[in-house]
Amino acid sequence: MRQKSVPEGSADKHVKDIRRKTRRRFSAEEKIHIVLEGLREEYSIAEQCRREGIAQGLYYTWKL
Template structure:
């Protein structure tokens, strides 16, 4: 029984998963039809889609935070001001 189950599972690379999710986001065909064509169930598609969108949100937030802090870091390095001053004036 385990041999049969393992033989029917389809293991896809990360690139294939991303390709499938992007095709689904285009909405050129129904998700059920896309999954049938790719030989996968609907539930993995929706899991991959959710993970893909969450990772995209995290990346955008990280890029925005980095862009927001970058000018201040350049200013500090341009002024050559130490971050933590140990001298008392």
């Protein structure tokens, strides 16, 4: 298999762009909304975190 020659800088930039896009930022209002939904206990915390796409540890950090 033949490899294309790619300048080193462009590959590094591409990887950084991918990493940057995977992080999500939540506003204070979004965090409050998610925590209040968890306190209502309509769904388990695990289910809520799956729906919101966050880790349970992050939820409990916000809850403090």
